[in-house]
Amino acid sequence: MIDLYFWTTPNAYKVSILLEELEQPYRVMPVHIGKGEQFDPAFLAISPNNKVPAIVDHDGPGGRPLAMFESGAIMMYLAEKLASPLLPADPVGRYATVQWLMFQMGGVGPMLGQAHHFRKYAPETIPYAVERYTSEAHRLYGVIDRRLGEAEYLAGDAYTLADIATYPWLRPYKWQGQDIDAWPNLKRWYAAVRARPAVQRGLAVLAAKVDRSGAPPQGERWNNLFGGARLGARQA
Numbered sequence: 001m002i003d004l005y006f007w008t009t010p011n012a013y014k015v016s017i018l019l020e021e022l023e024q025p026y027r028v029m030p031v032h033i034g035k036g037e038q039f040d041p042a043f044l045a046i047s048p049n050n051k052v053p054a055i056v057d058h059d060g061p062g063g064r065p066l067a068m069f070e071s072g073a074i075m076m077y078l079a080e081k082l083a084s085p086l087l088p089a090d091p092v093g094r095y096a097t098v099q100w101l102m103f104q105m106g107g108v109g110p111m112l113g114q115a116h117h118f119r120k121y122a123p124e125t126i127p128y129a130v131e132r133y134t135s136e137a138h139r140l141y142g143v144i145d146r147r148l149g150e151a152e153y154l155a156g157d158a159y160t161l162a163d164i165a166t167y168p169w170l171r172p173y174k175w176q177g178q179d180i181d182a183w184p185n186l187k188r189w190y191a192a193v194r195a196r197p198a199v200q201r202g203l204a205v206l207a208a209k210v211d212r213s214g215a216p217p218q219g220e221r222w223n224n225l226f227g228g229a230r231l232g233a234r235q236a
């Protein structure tokens with residue numbers, strides 16, 4: 001059995017979608033990051049960077065429990081454990097998948113996350129930051145669109161971890177100031193990924209567990225996510 005520690009964020013959806021694609025049984029454990037639950041010592045023992053997602057695989061290597069954080073590493077571990085074609089065995093397909101997964105982890109996630117932050121969550125509008133991250137999001141959408149103009153999926157002919165990792169980050173494209181209609185190849189891929197039953201299940205299973213209005217966090221919740229409470233929580 002796998003425990004998935006999550007909040008309803010793109011990085012956590014990557015793992016629930018993958019677990020659905022792999023048809024693995026798992027339990028979902030909410031970590032309310034607005035309330036500061038990511039700083040609980042029990043969670044920090046699993047995820048020392050105080051972020052979701054994290055997993056505990058109670059049937060890890062050697063039959064022992066294995067705790068992991070960082071969504072890309074978790075995805076590679078699960079796909080490799082199950083010898084899934086979502087992480088192809090042949091070196092060309094495998095490293096194409098790893099390459100586009102790293103592109104998501106190092107580029108798409110952090111940059112689009114900053115676009116969310118400065119466009120939606122920042123307490124004041126900082127035009128330089130809004131422009132910087134909105135235009136970087138636009139550039140990344142262009143990279144994805146060009147890639148999907150030459151291949152059906154990010155890593156080539158087959159749907160892989162790279163697509164699962166990227167899709168949840170593009171869902172809030174309006175938050176990032178982007179227009180999906182401007183990118184025909186990306187739009188074709190987006191519709192194909194969204195139509196997958198495992199994708200729908202992976203999104204629904206987490207959303208059903210939490211009561212979330214979608215309104216930007218304020219007050220104490222903002223402070224736990226972005227403010228000085230974060231340093232105090234680590235020192236407590």
Ligand SMILES: N[C@@H](CCC(=O)N[C@@H](CS)C(=O)NCC(=O)O)C(=O)O
Nearest residue numbers: 009011033038050051052053070071
């Ligand atoms: N690189 C990490 C990023 C994880 C991440 O940023 N998680 C956010 C939600 S999407 C979080 O848990 N934030 C809580 C915090 O920073 O205290 C991954 O891909 O797993």
